[in-house]
Amino acid sequence: MTRPRSRVGPQSLDGGHPLDVDRLLDDPATGIIVCCGSGGVGKTTTSAALALRAAERGRTVVVLTIDPARRLAQSMGIEVLDNTPRPVAGVSTTASGGSLDAMMLDMKRTFDEVVESQASPEKAQQILRNPFYIALSSSFAGTQEYMAMEKLGQIHADARRDGTYDLIVVDTPPSRSALDFLDAPERLSSFLDGRFIRLLLAPAKGPARLMSAGLGMVTNALTKVLGAQVLRDMQTFVAAFDTLFGGFRQRAQKTFELLQADGTAFLVVAAPEPDALREAAYFVERLGEDDMPVAGLVVNRASPEQHGDITAEEAMAAAQRLRKDGADSLTAGLLRLHADHMRMVERETLLRHRFEAAHPQVPIAVVPALAGDVHDLAGLRQVGALLAGERPT
């Protein structure tokens, strides 16, 4: 793919290929936006800001957040977990006709609901009470990722049926790595109908010949590590869950297809740091392999670009001269700060250009860091404007 490029090099501060956020939000074909990226880069804030902006531009939006900061959750009216979207107060949609609902994911509850919807009441109760299920549904490393996808699938199906929303914005869990989010559902569902589980099931329902010497050794060792009680719980769980495995697989598969569909746009959020950008690059590659469209990279909390056309060295030299002159320390201090900022901006720009060189097809939005924290709609609105490339003058 070719496209016009501005000058690439550590000196050029403009992004080569800016992401047109408003066009993405306004396009009626955009039905789902997934914000992903490694932990601590601002995915929740970005998703909420995008959702708010889309709503105020006329879309009927729901945003699914995961672990939002307390004050942000409060200001959106979603600090109580009830696992259903609630209208957000204070959104200015009178002119645009849009609307914004928000919810915070309750992972265990989502899992429980899936079990309840798939099994007969007695069977569901049996599963929900099983200690192994309780541990699995509240602390397995991939459960949150899996349930986020499950919830997305549900909201999407409901929205289809009832015409409730025309845009769903999804935040993703604070995974160790950005890729967990794609891999965990697969991990969990392949566990649920995996080889080992079937082995566990075999003694319960199959002919004894399946109890090979190998398996005996395995259960033996497992008993040593986990204890007999845990194994028994697992076996009961597996037996009860047996008929549900297929359903789970199918649901995961469907959500995966939803992610691959044309209306789904992935935004990768990253901090302007080597690790975060490296992670983002893996993610872009991985999504590409899975036929999922990457709409763009959001470089969040970048150092704000500086006005003035002097270099860091010139600023430092001037600061020194001022001090020698015995002049006002304030201006000297400001020049030193300015030099510092210039160096940061330069370094971040370089990192970004490296990313661009490797992934020229991925458009980029740079969001400068705000001075304060974002915890209300005004702050989200400001982030939304920055995402769309508006800069305060």
Place this chain on the structure above:
Amino acid sequence: MPSRDFPQVRLHIVTGKGGTGKSTVAAGLALGLASTGTHVLLCEVEGRQGIARMFDVEPLPYAERRIATGLPGADGGRGGIVHALHVDPESALLEYLSMYYKLGRAGKALDRFGVVEFATTIAPGVRDVLLTGKVYEATKRNARNKHAITYDAVVLDAPPTGRIAQFLGVNQELAGLARMGPIKNQADSVTSLFRSGRTAVHLVTVLEEMPVQETADGIAQLRAHDLPVGGVIVNQVRPRDLGEKDLVAVRAGKLTKRKLAADLNRVGLTGSAELVLGLFTEACDHAERRALEDAQRGLVAGLDVPTYELPRLVGGVDLGGLYELAGLLREQGLA
């Protein structure tokens, strides 16, 4: 020489909100603790090969590797030796089984049936016990163990605050499964080390609202579980080139563009209205950020634990940067 402020501590656990600099601080601390004639072990458990990246070496195996020389002493004395260990749960499980049960062939069968993966990624709590168990073993070693190095200090780059109680195995509900099995004995000895005076859990934060809040919550949680809270390391502190007096002046609107232009003129930076505007905006911005930082610093001071500050290194953190941070931690007494 052990940590000045924590002379009894052999195991330093470093946690904090994601992305605040846990790995960086853990590495700096290990370098700082490795004074003349000592051996320090830096452990990571999240499978990310962060240590290899920071120290610019090949990805680490499940084995202790010498990776750096500690920070030299003030007297010019040569630094001690820093070793690194990348603990992964699969290897830890196989090692555990072979150590305690002489499994032999069964170990391989476990792998074949996907049990190793199962037990380490699925069974909640077990994974953490395996990871911490290895750290425990390295910390408790003594001279009787001929083939292994005895460490003067072990530094653990731990999971973030949100998962630390679960990781350290003290969160009863979540650790349920691991708590019932025979692995429970292992878990119990590990927990008793964590709760002893030989351990300190340090928290890394930056001066922003959410990380500081998470630090406060984390300390409360650690204390509720009887885990020894060490210090708070305030990382990535922005440069303070403007004094308090200047900040007050900026906030009071006493800084004028005319005055700025005149100062710039004096040093020959003439004619750039844009630069004047830029510096002016930066001044206001900086004053606002500093006020927010000071408010957060006040909250950190109220946490009633020793605090340490590390600057934001403008060029990012390379190996030289890690030594710089190590020096600062030693100066301030954490190392």
